[in-house]
Amino acid sequence: MATTKRVNEQTEETENQKTKKVKLDDDVSTDTSQPNVYFLQEKDVGITEYISDHNSFFGILKQRYSDFLVNEVDLTGNAVQLTDISRPTFPETEKKQKLKDVDNLLSEEDIQKLDEFEMGSASVSSVMISLADCEDKALRTRVHRVIANLYPSLESETKQEDGKKCLVVSKKGGGPKRHASKSPWPTDRGHYCHFAMYKENRDTTDAINTIAHLLKMKNGSFTYAGTKDKRGKTTQAVSAFRVTADRLHCLNSCLRGITIGNFHYEKEPLKLGQLAGNRFSVILRNFSGEDSVVDVAMTSMRDNGFINYYGMQRFGTTTIPTHHVGRALLLSRWQEAAELILQPRQGGESVNSDLNRERLRIVLGGII
Numbered sequence: 001m002a003t004t005k006r007v008n009e010q011t012e013e014t015e016n017q018k019t020k021k022v023k024l025d026d027d028v029s030t031d032t033s034q035p036n037v038y039f040l041q042e043k044d045v046g047i048t049e050y051i052s053d054h055n056s057f058f059g060i061l062k063q064r065y066s067d068f069l070v071n072e073v074d075l076t077g078n079a080v081q082l083t084d085i086s087r088p089t090f091p092e093t094e095k096k097q098k099l100k101d102v103d104n105l106l107s108e109e110d111i112q113k114l115d116e117f118e119m120g121s122a123s124v125s126s127v128m129i130s131l132a133d134c135e136d137k138a139l140r141t142r143v144h145r146v147i148a149n150l151y152p153s154l155e156s157e158t159k160q161e162d163g164k165k166c167l168v169v170s171k172k173g174g175g176p177k178r179h180a181s182k183s184p185w186p187t188d189r190g191h192y193c194h195f196a197m198y199k200e201n202r203d204t205t206d207a208i209n210t211i212a213h214l215l216k217m218k219n220g221s222f223t224y225a226g227t228k229d230k231r232g233k234t235t236q237a238v239s240a241f242r243v244t245a246d247r248l249h250c251l252n253s254c255l256r257g258i259t260i261g262n263f264h265y266e267k268e269p270l271k272l273g274q275l276a277g278n279r280f281s282v283i284l285r286n287f288s289g290e291d292s293v294v295d296v297a298m299t300s301m302r303d304n305g306f307i308n309y310y311g312m313q314r315f316g317t318t319t320i321p322t323h324h325v326g327r328a329l330l331l332s333r334w335q336e337a338a339e340l341i342l343q344p345r346q347g348g349e350s351v352n353s354d355l356n357r358e359r360l361r362i363v364l365g366g367i368i
Contacts, residue, residue, distance in 0.1 A: 057289025068232035
């Protein structure tokens with residue numbers, strides 16, 4: 001599903017384009033400094049036919065990454081949208097609030113301090129909790145129990161500081177001979193936290209790698225229904241195995257070009273292919289054409305669709321078309337495939353050079 005917008009630019013940038021060619025994503029090359037080098041044209045790969053025969057109009061596609069908006073469409077037909085980036089309220093948060101209200105042992109400042117420490121956003125090795133009467137052993141015991149219940153990954157102990165007793169909280173496994181223990185996962189909660197991920201000018205893999213790195217987790221803990229282009233503003237669903245919504249929410253303060261939200265827990269993860277498609281909003285710049293021509297084109301697209309050709313980037317961006325290599329592999333022409341792969345690009349060595357022949361000998365196991 002696509003929405004097309006027309007933008008007429010009357011800026012200095014547009015005027016400069018009269019003398020400076022804009023590099024487009026779908027261009028195979030804009031380099032004219034190699035007059036003897038031939039680059040693929042659409043006609044070379046069979047992109048020649050159209051469904052309709054109406055007049056054409058001109059526009060530049062994806063001149064900026066912000067000109068390409070993508071929303072994943074889930075299996076229910078709904079477009080994935082990031083609508084809520086507020087801190088989620090789930091049983092773990094409600095439990096903390098309830099214990100705070102009932103026991104009145106931890107102040108709001110203490111809870112915020114412990115939350116940040118547990119999430120790793122505080123660059124300290126431990127935090128200190130102040131009590132009204134640190135000499136009261138019964139009171140200290142109650143606070144120890146509350147912290148143990150609310151923060152399974154943390155541990156507290158009583159220490160002597162300047163002749164007075166105080167509570168110091170640190171992360172489990174902090175000692176050299178101790179091993180960190182995993183926080184228990186509630187039995188009544190789905191193992192997967194699903195969320196919406198909005199990203200700008202970053203591909204899906206890079207975005208997931210960044211999130212996993214910040215959480216000190218493996219990339220395989222995150223799954224999604226499909227990858228989205230780097231050059232664009234895209235929104236898609238992601239699932240994470242046994243990661244609390246609170247931990248994910250805290251990342252928004254340090255992520256760049258990525259925002260996550262709409263958290264909820266599910267029993268099953270997302271899997272590749274679990275989507276109905278993508279919804280696109282496309283902006284065409286430097287548009288030229290009559291309104292009547294555009295109306296006819298849009299009507300034809302709506303009623304008849306269009307031929308879904310592979311884009312030119314699928315055939316390679318160098319002088320060696322990738323589909324030629326693929327054809328040689330399918331026909332078991334291993335030497336031809338190797339020669340194509342090793343064939344010199346612009347300014348490279350000759351295919352018959354000693355260096356390339358040695359490469360071929362290694363690749364083909366010495367059969368040449």
